Amino acid sequence: MGRRAVLARLAARMMSWPAVALCLAILASSQPAEAQHPGKTWRVVYLSTLKSSDKPNAKDAAFDAALKQLGYIEGRNVVIDRRRLGDRLDSVDDAIREVLRVNPDVLVTWAIQLSAAAKRVTNTVPIVFVAVRGPIERGLVPSLARPGGNITGIATYPIETIDPKLLELAKELVPGVSRVAVLRSSADPPGAIGRQQAAAQAVNVTLVPIPFSNENDVAAASSAIERSRTQLLVAPDSPLLYSRRKDVVQLAAKARLPAVYAFREAVEDGGLMALSTDLEEEARRAAAYVDKILRGTKPADLPVEQPTTLQFTINLKTAKTLGITIPPSLLLRADKVFE
Numbered sequence: 001m002g003r004r005a006v007l008a009r010l011a012a013r014m015m016s017w018p019a020v021a022l023c024l025a026i027l028a029s030s031q032p033a034e035a036q037h038p039g040k041t042w043r044v045v046y047l048s049t050l051k052s053s054d055k056p057n058a059k060d061a062a063f064d065a066a067l068k069q070l071g072y073i074e075g076r077n078v079v080i081d082r083r084r085l086g087d088r089l090d091s092v093d094d095a096i097r098e099v100l101r102v103n104p105d106v107l108v109t110w111a112i113q114l115s116a117a118a119k120r121v122t123n124t125v126p127i128v129f130v131a132v133r134g135p136i137e138r139g140l141v142p143s144l145a146r147p148g149g150n151i152t153g154i155a156t157y158p159i160e161t162i163d164p165k166l167l168e169l170a171k172e173l174v175p176g177v178s179r180v181a182v183l184r185s186s187a188d189p190p191g192a193i194g195r196q197q198a199a200a201q202a203v204n205v206t207l208v209p210i211p212f213s214n215e216n217d218v219a220a221a222s223s224a225i226e227r228s229r230t231q232l233l234v235a236p237d238s239p240l241l242y243s244r245r246k247d248v249v250q251l252a253a254k255a256r257l258p259a260v261y262a263f264r265e266a267v268e269d270g271g272l273m274a275l276s277t278d279l280e281e282e283a284r285r286a287a288a289y290v291d292k293i294l295r296g297t298k299p300a301d302l303p304v305e306q307p308t309t310l311q312f313t314i315n316l317k318t319a320k321t322l323g324i325t326i327p328p329s330l331l332l333r334a335d336k337v338f339e
Contacts, residue, residue, distance in 0.1 A: 042078045042294055045104040047096070047114050049243050051086035057265075062280040063108070066287035085114060086243060092117040100125065106290050109153075111239035112138055119151055126293045129153030130286045131279060133237055135304055144304040152299040153289065154282045155306050156237055162310070163236060164199035165275055166260050169312075170232050171203045172330060173258060173273065180205050181230040181257070183212040183221070183248065185238040196236070213240065218247050225255050237262035237276075245269055258324055267313045267338060272322065273330075277307045311335045 044067075048060060064080065072078040081102060088095045096117050099107070107127045109115040115129035119140055132140060133156045141147035144155070156162075170180055182196060193209060200207040208228040212221045225233065233252050235241050241248055245266040252259035252271065261267065261274040285305055292302060312330075315338040319326050331337065 040077065042072070042105045043081060043102060044078060044106050044108060044290060045081045045083060045099050045102065046108045047083050047085055047099070047118070048110045049086045049089070049114060049239055050084040051243075052084055054084070054086065059279045059283040063283040063287050066284040067290065070287065070291045072291070089113060093121055096121045106293055108286055108290065111242075112140075113239055115140060115151070115153070119149075123150055125150065126299045127151040127153070128286050128289045128293070128299070130282050131156050131239075131277070134158060141304055144306070146300070147302070147304050148300045150299050152302040152304055154285050155304050156277045156282075157307060157310070162262060162275065163196050164202065165310070166234050166236065166262060167199050167203050167205060169273060169275060169330070170234060170258075170260050171205065172327060173260070173324070174232055177231045178204070178206060179228070179230045180207055180232045180234055181210050181225050181228050182207050182234045182236065183238075183241055184209045185213055185240040192236070207234075212244075212248075218251060222251055222254055225251065225257070230257065233257045233259040235259060235261045235263075235266065235271075245271070253321075256322060258319075258322055264311055264313050264336075267315045267318075270315065270318055272315055272318045272324070274311075274313045276311050276313075278309065278311050282307065313338070 046060070046063065050057070060082075067078065067080070074080055081099075081104065083095070083099060085092055085095050092113060100122060104125060107118050107125055109118045109127060109129050110131055112132050115127065115132050116138060118127045127150055129135070129140065129151065130153055132138065132153065135141050135153070135155050136144065140151055141149075167180065170177055180200065184193065197207055208230050210221055210224045210228065233255070235245075235248050242263050242265070245261070245263060246269050248261070249259075249266055249269050249271045258272050261271050262276055264274045264276045267274045289302060293299060312334050313336045314326055314330065314334045316326065317339060
């Protein structure tokens with residue numbers, strides 16, 4: 001082969017190298033997470049407020065399905081270590097210290113109590129919180145846009161957004177309502193009752209706080225509601241009220257009070273109406289955050305997300321039991337009606 005032919009072939013090869021490199025880069029970026037770390041098995045610890053006796057729920061299944069869609073196959077490139085801490089909320093810090101012994105790559109924590117405990121226990125393991133109301137007020141992050149540290153996640157609607165809407169629904173359901181019982185949890189964020197009272201004044205309603213906690217059993221809350229002479233019950237967004245929603249539904253049924261909840265699952269369990277965040281969507285978004293962290297993004301660089309939609313659900317069977325006619329204006333706005 002002549003010198004000119006050799007030089008031409010060499011030039012052709014050199015010209016093709018950038019294209020080859022570009023193709024390889026594109027292929028690498030399109031591979032699932034397991035391809036970026038051959039042989040790596042990630043460990044994701046998933047902490048929920050479920051009790052050991054509770055049935056699996058849709059939001060946990062949504063998280064698993066979303067991770068699978070992102071390329072994480074359990075038993076192949078990920079281990080999902082599911083821990084139910086609903087029975088250990090009084091010693092949650094110790095429970096999380098036990099979890100850290102398995103050296104997780106990411107902690108996923110539901111609600112404020114687990115998320116705050118995880119932040120207290122570790123400042124190195126990445127934490128993705130889900131369904132936390134007021135993460136700034138609760139001290140989890142200094143800013144939604146710049147969470148900093150090792151924690152970020154998905155927040156729920158702030159009190160000043162959702163609580164006025166619950167009271168507006170109450171007023172539309174029972175136009176003449178003047179006294180409303182509101183369940184109070186010891187885990188409510190600072191200033192919660194003040195904001196709720198302000199929202200109540202805006203619709204000319206008097207709020208009557210009803211203490212409801214692990215120490216204050218259903219019978220005590222039931223007696224307090226009976227003494228309150230209220231016409232309607234509101235159950236705000238609270239991890240405790242969510243986990244004990246069946247008790248709350250029974251409270252309302254015993255008092256024969258229409259009730260408005262901040263969690264859809266209460267309506268599925270026989271409650272009357274709910275305006276709530278889509279927790280299944282929050283679980284899917286949490287899976288996306290886990291994926292980003294496993295790919296190398298730091299939690300400090302992932303802004304805290306807030307929901308953009310609310311779900312409105314109605315249980316017509318419960319309305320019939322209470323002898324209530326749901327106004328057509330509410331039925332038309334409902335995302336789902338249980339009959």
